[in-house]
Amino acid sequence: MRAFFRNVSPRRAVVDFxxxxxxxxxxxxxxxxxxxxxxxxxxxxxxxxxxxxxPRPPEIIxxxxxxxxxxxxxxxxxxxxxxxxxxxxxxxEEARQERVRQMYKAVGDATGVETKRAYEEGKAEREAYRxxxxxxxxxxxxxxxxxxxxxxxxxxxxxxxxx
Numbered sequence: 001m002r003a004f005f006r007n008v009s010p011r012r013a014v015v016d017f018x019x020x021x022x023x024x025x026x027x028x029x030x031x032x033x034x035x036x037x038x039x040x041x042x043x044x045x046x047x048x049x050x051x052x053x054x055p056r057p058p059e060i061i062x063x064x065x066x067x068x069x070x071x072x073x074x075x076x077x078x079x080x081x082x083x084x085x086x087x088x089x090x091x092x093e094e095a096r097q098e099r100v101r102q103m104y105k106a107v108g109d110a111t112g113v114e115t116k117r118a119y120e121e122g123k124a125e126r127e128a129y130r131x132x133x134x135x136x137x138x139x140x141x142x143x144x145x146x147x148x149x150x151x152x153x154x155x156x157x158x159x160x161x162x163x
Contacts, residue, residue, distance in 0.1 A: 072151050076158055 021028065101119065108115035 072154050073158070076151075076154060080158075 021032075025031075101122070105115045105119055
């Protein structure tokens with residue numbers, strides 16, 4: 001056990017380093033620079049990791065749409081505006097995706113690759129997925145909706161007025 005501690009003592013390490021460093025060698029400076037670069041890189045990587053402070057607390061965002069004394073009609077109107085905006089964004093994204101698909105189709109046609117069947121299969125898959133999502137949404141709504149005759153009457157009135 002004594003021999004083990006003699007080999008790993010700090011004094012022995014300093015003596016070994018000094019013997020190697022002072023020995024004549026053509027690569028002494030290059031080796032020293034490489035060792036410093038590797039050590040510096042490791043310490044820099046560890047310093048960049050951080051992790052010394054607690055994570056920031058979550059930022060709370062208050063929605064101004066939850067104002068008191070709103071009527072059901074006002075809520076319905078705000079929901080319609082938000083729904084229209086969401087549908088417009090979804091339609092814009094779908095149009096962007098369709099342009100990308102048409103570009104791929106043009107490249108496939110130019111290179112002689114058969115693209116019609118893949119395009120139709122993709123279209124069918126997207127439609128099936130859309131129907132699946134709509135069915136899941138309807139199921140959740142049907143499960144959690146509470147009967148509210150006043151709100152339902154206003155909904156029917158608003159739907160009839162929109163038509």
